[in-house]
Amino acid sequence: xxxxxxxxxxxxxxxxxxxxxxxxxxxxxxxxxxxxxxxxxxxxxxxxxxxxxxxxxxxxxxxxxxxxxxxxxxxxxxxxxxxxxxxxxxxxxxxxxxxxxxxxxxxxxxxxxxxxxxxxxxxxxxxxxxxxxxxxxxxxxxxxxxxxxxxxxxxxxxxxxxxxxxxxxxxxxxxxxxxxxxxxxxxxxxxxxxxxxxxxxxxxxxxxxxxxxxxxxxxxxxxxxxxxxxxxxxxxxxxxxxxxxxxxxxxxxxxxxxxxxxxxxxxxxxxxxxxxxxxxxxxxxxxxxxxxxxxxxxxxxxxxxxxxxxxxxxxxxxxxxxxxxxxxxxxxxxxxxxxxxxxxxxxxxxxxxxxxxxxxxxxxxxxxxxxxxxxxxxxxxxxxxxxxxxxxxxx
Amino acid sequence: xxxxxxxxxxxxxxxxxxxxxxxxxxxxxxxxxxxxxxxxxxxxxxxxxxxxxxxxxxxxxxxxxxxxxxxxxxxxxxxxxxxxxxxxxxxxxxxxxxxxxxxxxxxxxxxxxxxxxxxxxxxxxxxxxxxxxxxxxxxxxxxxxxxxxxxxxxxxxxxxxxxxxxxxxxxxxxxxxxxxxxxxxxxxxxxxxxxxxxxxxxxxxxxxxxxxxxxxxxxxxxxxxxxxxxxxxxxxxxxxxxxxxxxxxxxxxxxxxxxxxxxxxxxxxxxxxxxxxxx
Numbered sequence: 053x054x055x056x057x058x059x060x061x062x063x064x065x066x067x068x069x070x071x072x073x074x075x076x077x078x079x080x081x082x083x084x085x086x087x088x089x090x091x092x093x094x095x096x097x098x099x100x101x102x103x104x105x106x107x108x109x110x111x112x113x114x115x116x117x118x119x120x121x122x123x124x125x126x127x128x129x130x131x132x133x134x135x136x137x138x139x140x141x142x143x144x145x146x147x148x149x150x151x152x153x154x155x156x157x158x159x160x161x162x163x164x165x166x167x168x169x170x171x172x173x174x175x176x177x178x179x180x181x182x183x184x185x186x187x188x189x190x191x192x193x194x195x196x197x198x199x200x201x202x203x204x205x206x207x208x209x210x211x212x213x214x215x216x217x218x219x220x221x222x223x224x225x226x227x228x229x230x231x232x233x234x235x236x237x238x239x240x241x242x243x244x245x246x247x248x249x250x251x252x253x254x255x256x257x258x259x260x261x262x263x264x265x266x267x268x269x270x271x272x273x274x275x276x277x278x279x280x281x282x283x284x285x286x287x288x289x290x291x292x293x294x295x296x297x298x299x300x301x302x303x304x305x306x307x308x309x310x311x312x313x314x315x316x317x318x319x320x321x322x323x324x325x326x327x328x329x330x331x332x333x334x335x336x337x338x339x340x341x342x343x344x345x346x347x348x349x350x351x352x353x354x355x356x357x358x359x360x361x362x363x364x365x366x367x368x369x370x371x372x373x374x375x376x377x378x379x380x381x382x383x384x385x386x387x388x389x390x391x392x393x394x395x396x397x398x399x400x401x402x403x404x405x406x407x408x409x410x411x412x413x414x415x416x417x418x419x420x421x422x423x424x425x426x427x428x429x430x431x432x433x434x435x436x437x438x439x440x441x442x443x444x445x446x447x
Numbered sequence: 448x449x450x451x452x453x454x455x456x457x458x459x460x461x462x463x464x465x466x467x468x469x470x471x472x473x474x475x476x477x478x479x480x481x482x483x484x485x486x487x488x489x490x491x492x493x494x495x496x497x498x499x500x501x502x503x504x505x506x507x508x509x510x511x512x513x514x515x516x517x518x519x520x521x522x523x524x525x526x527x528x529x530x531x532x533x534x535x536x537x538x539x540x541x542x543x544x545x546x547x548x549x550x551x552x553x554x555x556x557x558x559x560x561x562x563x564x565x566x567x568x569x570x571x572x573x574x575x576x577x578x579x580x581x582x583x584x585x586x587x588x589x590x591x592x593x594x595x596x597x598x599x600x601x602x603x604x605x606x607x608x609x610x611x612x613x614x615x616x617x618x619x620x621x622x623x624x625x626x627x628x629x630x631x632x633x634x635x636x637x638x639x640x641x642x643x644x645x646x647x648x649x650x651x652x653x654x655x656x657x658x659x660x661x662x663x664x665x666x667x668x669x670x671x672x673x674x675x676x677x678x679x680x681x682x683x684x685x686x687x688x689x690x691x692x693x694x695x696x697x698x699x700x701x702x703x704x705x706x707x708x709x710x711x712x713x714x715x716x717x718x719x720x721x722x723x724x725x726x
Contacts, residue, residue: 069722076723080633080722080723084629084716088712133721135453136566137566138562138564138565138721139721140453140454140455140718140722141453141454145452146451146452146453146454147450147451147452148451149449150448154566156564157561157564161561165492165493174482177477177478177481177482178561178567180478182477183477229448
């Protein structure tokens with residue numbers, strides 16, 4: 053078996069959806085009929101339709117893991133549904149080699165009245181196991197789910213955690229070539245998530261191609277080789293984890309409008325704004341004021357995924373800030389920026405003498421820390437802040 | 448290694464689909480049985496009357512008509528055998544046909560949750576529906592035999608054909624049901640119209656009374672293909688005249704291509720339904 057064979061090939065994949073239910077159902081009838089005739093025409097948008105997935109391309113080889121990130125409604129789940137063969141694309145093509153497993157819905161086919169043991173057979177059958185396979189795996193499943201004591205109790209009396217554990221335990225028995233995962237790592241308690249994570253690491257080591265949808269940046273960084281960032285159905289980035297995750301972090305604040313009177317941008321590589329940990333990052337601040345402001349204050353805010361990490365006032369360094377009527381220019385430098393890989397946002401508030409005299413807020417600038425690579429396996433610095441530190445042996 | 452290609456369905460051939468459908472039916476035997484077992488178990492575990500619910504409808508209809516007939520409210524033409532047995536056998540055969548007709552829709556509809564999440568052979572839904580129906584039918588037929596003994600209806604050799612007749616009946620129902628299912632999944636109206644239509648249709652089919660010798664009803668019944676299907680199935684039960692064997696075989700032969708078409712159509716339309724119902 054070759055190690056680098058392409059298992060998943062996606063070419064120009066697009067899918068449209070309809071915004072209105074009644075229209076959607078009517079289009080459904082039309083599609084049913086045109087499906088029989090074999091609709092060879094290129095599909096264009098009909099009224100009230102939009103592209104839920106537009107022009108997605110990627111290739112995935114054995115042993116690779118692709119992370120799909122993007123905000124709700126970006127088209128990730130739709131893409132997974134197409135890859136899983138549940139719905140047909142409107143353009144483009146997917147070629148998948150080998151057995152496909154999907155961790156999308158845990159415990160599908162469970163009946164609440166029946167016992168856990170009976171439901172292992174139900175869910176197993178839906179996932180494509182034979183009776184013999186389930187017989188053989190039954191003990192493993194019960195042990196993995198850690199519910200031996202309750203295995204003959206109706207599933208409706210299980211806690212939600214137990215249900216999820218049982219569902220995952222059954223699904224974990226799949227031995228696919230291509231594994232599609234949608235957010236299942238996000239459920240259950242911490243201990244269970246660790247178990248899922250370990251299982252996935254194990255799966256990856258068996259040379260399976262994985263497509264993982266997750267909102268957890270940490271999971272993506274840990275498991276994936278590359279990421280695809282999606283926004284409104286379109287893939288806006290396909291490449292390294294670091295850059296992709298940064299872009300994703302910064303998508304949140306994109307709506308922040310340009311303020312012509314109070315304008316900030318980052319110097320140098322102005323388009324990409326990519327830096328490494330401990331680089332100096334300089335912001336150019338341009339303020340157009342209609343009047344003079346004496347002893348003003350600029351407060352810089354640093355944010356990560358809508359969390360405010362730090363705020364610094366110009367007052368702290370006793371920087372004398374007087375605004376003239378007309379254009380004023382300042383520069384602000386973050387020295388040896390102690391941030392790890394990710395996307396960050398900076399913006400400035402302008403105040404007068406006191407915090408009661410608020411004049412305005414600048415546009416939000418975004419920058420990416422794209423290196424050095426963060427090691428999430430306990431062998432390096434990880435998460436957000438680069439702490440400088442020392443180890444010393446004491447007698 | 449198996450290679451799957453997903454693209455818009457512009458180059459699918461009928462025979463490829465049919466072959467896919469046949470393989471999936473074969474491959475999904477265990478899944479279908481498991482789903483049927485699950486539903487039957489769950490149904491009876493949460494009920495004391497259990498299987499009785501399967502009889503209630505045919506029995507109540509039968510009782511109403513026995514009352515109408517014995518009280519002289521309606522004058523019915525001679526049925527040739529004891530009227531209660533005639534009515535019960537009629538309503539029972541009718542209820543099996545009706546169940547078969549709506550089964551593809553109910554089966555598919557109740558699996559909506561997993562249809563949009565997991566890729567499994569969809570034909571299993573139809574197969575498990577047939578299993579469930581056969582299970583219920585077993586009890587219904589048992590009750591019918593008991594009635595036949597009580598009313599001293601003579602058993603004939605054609606009775607051996609009756610299981611086959613029922614199977615044919617089920618397949619005719621499923622064939623038509625499969626054609627309707629994609630539409631009734633999209634629009635609830637279709638299911639309601641079918642239900643309404645069937646309750647009218649019952650009265651132009653020899654279910655609770657035999658075909659009269661003359662008049663409008665006779666013409667209507669003769670136009671109704673179900674007359675022959677129900678009639679012959681009942682003839683198998685009582686060793687009747689088998690008067691309409693030719694139209695019966697014509698209908699059965701016609702339903703064969705419909706069933707094949709229905710399976711292909713069902714397979715083709717599931718992605719469209721999933722897309723429209725759970726996007």
